[in-house]
Amino acid sequence: MTTTRAPRRDAAENRDALLAAARVELNLDADASLEAIATRAGLSRRSVYGHFATRDELLRELLTSGATRVSHAMAGVDHPDPTIRLALIASRLWFEVDDIRVMAVFAVRGPLKTHTAAALQPLRDRVLAAVVDGVALGELRTDIPAGRLARLVEDSALSALAASSRDNIAAPEAHRLAMLLVLSTVGLSATEAAAVIDGTPELAWPAR
Amino acid sequence: MTTTRAPRRDAAENRDALLAAARVELNLDADASLEAIATRAGLSRRSVYGHFATRDELLRELLTSGATRVSHAMAGVDHPDPTIRLALIASRLWFEVDDIRVMAVFAVRGPLKTHTAAALQPLRDRVLAAVVDGVALGELRTDIPAGRLARLVEDSALSALAASSRDNIAAPEAHRLAMLLVLSTVGLSATEAAAVIDGTPELAWPAR
DNA sequence: ACTATCTTGCACAGCACTGTGCAAGATAGT
């Protein structure tokens, strides 16, 4: 068999640095050049090709790594109340802002659309399930079909993320904003949403 | 004085066709080439330069024309109730989907950011004013500062537009969706939002 | 200290696009 020998330690670090740099740079500009990414990672453009065959491959890797990160963050989200579950998803998601935003961009534009959509699917399924449950229990609005509503929940979460970065809102406030918006989208009034959040310890900003 | 003589009729038509084509094509792909736009307009790429000095100038013109179109659509939005005023804005806006979406894209990316933002300003002022009034009257949520909330209203309207085109929802339903989402964002519960919409004739889908 | 591994700079090919010049042809308006 043709075993690929383990990479050198610094090489592995640089590889990670490239991915991290890409995450940052693509959040600033979705069309960032490899030059820009490499520079941010402290490497030369030429070296990128030592780690990734093509720009596309870098992106792919970034997206799938983001996806696993997110799905890892989703582990253990299983509150019996679907409304709270949604808020919980929003909460967890908030901590993966960077990944989420990159994925959101590439889920819409460019040739990686389908790839990204696929990576995002499990998350979407979770949201959809929560929405369906919530509607069935009469907790959520019924004037918008569940499937559509689930996508809108996504959008509202993204709006919150966008708002946080453009107004650079302090973390705890941004975190709450994400939950508030999701709950509003799903049909709760502002006061109801606040009640849900404040009445559920798991939704509080984690003490440090 | 150096009067520029009137353009020939067909030339004027082609110019308009180019703008229309750009509107469509840029909605499909924000990076559409002049080639693509020209082709859609039934012209050759070379001819574009007979009407617009540069790609940038085409975009500028498209954006400002969109802006005037939108502000024209806003004329006469002055209901005493701020909540209804917001819904009304959403309603009117809905009919300018194409312009709105292009503007939304270029308000965020590329060198036309500031130009677009400026063109969008009057609309933003209107929204902000309505939000401020609504908060003052105790109709709208107070847990999000008015300025931020106004931007989030924008975002929710855009989400509705995006949803309409990705699920291609029938016009009257999409129209209602836009209003519903805006009202939800602003703190109303689903049932309250429905009540507002159904209780206000101006917000009904215009009979044809 | 030795070597396989990794990084770098440079040069180059290729691609997709914008913007221009020019001459030939089509068309509107009179």
Add this chain to the structure above:
DNA sequence: ACTATCTTGCACAGTGCTGTGCAAGATAGT
């Protein structure tokens, strides 16, 4: 029918990016 106006095709320069080859230099690991 005549002419100013407009469109087109082609050729070409310029730009900014991706991807590759190669040789020299740096570095990790032993």
